[in-house]
Amino acid sequence: MSQTLVHTGQHYDNNMSDVFFSQLSMPVPDVNLGVGSGSHAQQTAEIMRRFEPIVLERKPEMVVVYGDVNSTMAAALVCAKLHVPVAHVEAGLRSFDRTMPEEVNRLVTDQLANLLFSHCEDADINLRREGISPEKIHKVGNVMIDSLIRFLPLTERHKVNGLPERFALVTLHRPSNVDDVRVLRGILKSLLEINESLPVIFPVHPRTRQAITALDLDASALHLLEPLPYIEFLALERRAVMVITDSGGVQEETTYLKVPCITLRGNTERPVTVSLGTNVLVEHDNEKLRSEVSKILGGRAKPGTIPPLWDGHAGERIAEILC
Secondary structure, X not given: OOOOOEEOOOOOOHXXXXXXXXXXXXXXXXXXXXXXOXXXXXHHHHHHHHHHHHHHHHOOOXXXXXXXXXXXXXXXXXXXXXXXXXXXXXXXXXXXXXXXXXXXXXXXXXXXXXXXXXXXXXXXXXXXHOOOOHHHXXXXXXXXXXXXXXXXXXXXXXXXXXXXOOOEEEOOOOHHHHOOHHHHHHHHHHHHHHHOOOOEEEEOOHHHHHHHHOOOOOOOOOEEEOOOOHXXXXXXXXXXXXXXXXXXXXXXXXXHHOOOEEEOOOOOOOOHHHHOOOEEEOOOOHHHHXXXXXXXXXXXXXXXXXXXXXXXXXHHHHHHHHO
């Protein structure tokens, strides 16, 4: 079986795109659609417009899509119209919050997919509840944990030069946290308060940096960094006293690493990180955030276990089913 790797270009910043191909030893994409940024409608439409000729030219037996970004749904729509089978990796994740663009992408993609690769029992239950035939669903584990396990040894080479030995690591990018001025100001004030007892390291997403700059609030006391390549971020993540985030992927990584995680959301499409892992949801409740930070600093962090099949072999299971 041969494969064609298509990079839509939805993520185009070097530290959020090109560096992943080099660090993860991935081959250079066979096709780069170079879509870039835009509104959800513009970006989705442009991906579809540029991806359709590739499918028509290459005539794939199966198209594999990953995750829940606009590229995922756009590619699935193109294939459905052209009657090309689709396999969806990370199927069945649900936040049950349709104000999140990713939730719409997940719902549409899973209804169109012919093969659905899930990473936990919660996802299987969601898919069956939505009427997906059980024959299409395959619980394979978590491909992101495959990458984490493979590259974790490389993090030993990365020293945290110039950074504190003990720290809280922060990531923040979701519109519900970044686009609302009142919410963002409240989060930053809480982070500045935490920073007084535990230094806060904050690699800042480009859209988050733009929003912070527009605020009448001095956040310079925090360790504000540029977005970090995967391995450098992983090196900080595994060493952190705690991670404060709104990222779904980070919730999973911290659960595997058994690092306490505080999620600034009221829901998560990865509830297994709460039920089994180290994750706690605090939404925009700054008092609850302070309480959870206090528990962690007091040695009362939530213990966690690693979910079944998060063992580094999910990709192998997917390959076996596809072949």
